[in-house]
Amino acid sequence: MRAQTASPALFASLADDVVASGSDTISVPVPATGEPHHDLPRSSGDDVRDAVSRARLAQLAWARAGFAHRRRVLLRAHDLILQRSDLLLDLIQTESGKTRGQALEEVFEAASVTRYNALTAAATLRGRRARGGIPLVVSTRVRYAPKGVVGVITPWNYALSLAAMDVVPALAAGCAVVQKADDQGALSILALRRAFIEAGVPEALWAVVAGEAAEAGEALTDEVDYICFTGSTATGRRIAEKAGRRLVGASLELGGKNAMIVLDDVDPEQAAADAAYACFAAMGQLCVSIERIYVHRRIAGPFQRALVARLRDARIGTSLDFESDFGSLASSAQLERVRSHLDDAVAKGATVLVGGEPRTDVGPWCFSPTVLTGVTPEMRVYGEETFGAIASLYVVDSDEEAVLAANASEYGLNASVLTRSTSRGRRIADSLAAGSVNLGEGYRGSFSSVAAPMGGVKASGVGRRNGREGLLRFVEPVTVSRATGLLQLPRTGGEFRVLAGPFLLLARVLKAIRRA
Incomplete structure (x- = not known):
């Protein structure tokens, strides 16, 4: 068996990156032996709220930095993922118990997701012209505004790749992320995050918390502007109910048979x-x-x-x-x-x-x-x-x-x-x-x-990750229309009477020339 690249000192160093103000920890075992392997801090509800507040401030500058800057940072992170593949493979195997070949799927996926979002975010989200309600009289554009702080809740089974599928497009769209990691996969996520921090992502922009769902998880879903969850259908339903009450969006990848x-x-x-x-x-x-x-x-x-x-x-x-x-x-x-x-x-x-x-x-x-x-x-x-x-x-x-x-x-x-x-x-x-x-x-x-x-139907979830759809979930479309001044829009009964015929004729002409 080859020598492991990760050491107890590295495990402790990665665990220190969890946002936690207290001294409470939990001992995390590893599948290979079933024995305790490392200690992971516990994040309180206040820790989560503080992380969200700091992420909000960091997000403002990150969004203003623009697509070109974010692209450069994400592409540097892509290269660091590949450079650190042996370490990431070791961590994935250590935490999940899967084979090295199956761990390789995760590293490849994380790199692919990072590269895709770095290279396509600008074209997908830069904004576009839309046909005005009255051609030449009204000019309309659609821009995409980042939703703000995204809460990401990921499971232990594919900790690295599932984190990348939600976190990276959120960053590419100009959002900040506070992620609740499962104890069993936290080190893999923290190692991935560290590559992004070293590539230029501000530390507060992507925070990782850990702890009980009843405290850290609930606090996260109470505070963020959008929620990504991967896990059981039962838990997904509860998160969807809370998101609905708060009128925030959610993407949920849930169970499957x-x-x-x-x-x-x-x-x-x-x-x-x-x-x-x-x-x-x-x-x-x-x-x-x-x-x-x-x-x-x-x-x-x-x-x-x-x-x-x-x-x-x-x-x-x-x-x-x-x-x-x-x-x-x-x-x-x-x-x-x-x-x-x-x-x-x-x-x-x-x-x-x-x-x-x-x-x-x-x-x-x-x-x-x-x-x-x-x-x-x-x-x-x-x-x-x-x-x-x-x-x-x-x-x-x-x-x-x-x-x-x-x-x-x-x-x-x-x-x-x-x-x-x-x-x-x-x-x-x-x-x-x-x-x-x-x-x-x-x-x-x-x-x-x-x-x-990628996503499910029926009880397997709502929303989609990856592709254009995976990026668009992290932005709010904003329509900006401008009256060109070519023709004054009617405001009085008399003005409507004069323009009623031309407006109805225009509708018929647009249909005849197949103009949407």
Whole structure:
């Protein structure tokens, strides 16, 4: 195993960057051993309010600095992310338990998001002309004003990449950010932030707080001008209610019970390899990972055998190198959730095709990738999001049956179709109720496409991150219209009487020449 680039001194130094005025800390364990690893400060409600106040002052200068300055700073941060990739990979693995390959996805994503927003923010948000209500008489422009201070609440599972997807476009748009980091992913976020600070982002402009949701989280959602949240649907609903009462905007990426459809024209071995990764990257602890597989009956046998063989032979490990295929669950709570879903399913008649056992020989929270058959609606694993180490396999007889089954969920975040036929795959994709659909892949195609919007439908959330939509959520469009003086707009009854005919004629002419 290669030597770790992060040291206890670095962990302590990063933790010191959390905004916290008191001495309270929490001990954070690591998945590889389950033992306490570092102490993280606790932020109080007053700490959060102070961070928001400082961020407001910093935001004024940041917005005035303009797009060119922000572009330079963000591109420097992009380069620092790449230069520090080994450190970031170590921190991600240490905190989440995922493999180095899956940690690499996060670093690549953070760099991609930073580069995209640095290079496109000006063109997207600089403003535009709009047709005036009366051509030549009224001139209209739309400008985009930063919303102010954005609150970002991110989970532990993809701490680095999910932070970048929300924080970086907010900075590019001219906003400030106060971010509440989950304890289990805070060091990765703080290391990412430090790269941005060294690149030129003012320290107060991006503050990180940590602590209990009931105190730090509530204070954050009480104070900010816009809220980004990634996490459970239950918590997302509470945040949406609070945002609604305050009349501030929110983007919420929530739960998923994502489906994969395996058509009868695939190579079973290749499809099994794709399905295994789509289900168990980060041990299934990813909002867009696959938990339901619908396979056509004609290839169900060979696909099932190939999937079982691949997962049975997979290398599970926690070493800081590229030797493992799958890693560890992130916490004892995650292990307990997986066990409870599995025990419930087996007790009610489900069959374990592969896995179903803890791998304490590798790590205290490691669990073998598990595939179930015979899953029925009364089992928790049928409709609830497991978020780790379990996928269910179903056999279907037609494309239509697969689509109906995939859509029969309260969630709609991601879906996948494995097929050799692009036209067939697109036809099915058009019928799936999901915010993203991947053809020939599980989740990485859409997840890595930072120029395209990402989000869910139904109980999987509202709003979109990434792409133009991801930038536009952080600005308020402001319409500025000017009377040109070419014609005085009517103000009295007599003036309206004179201009009524010309105005109605103008409406007819504009429709005739197809002018919007």
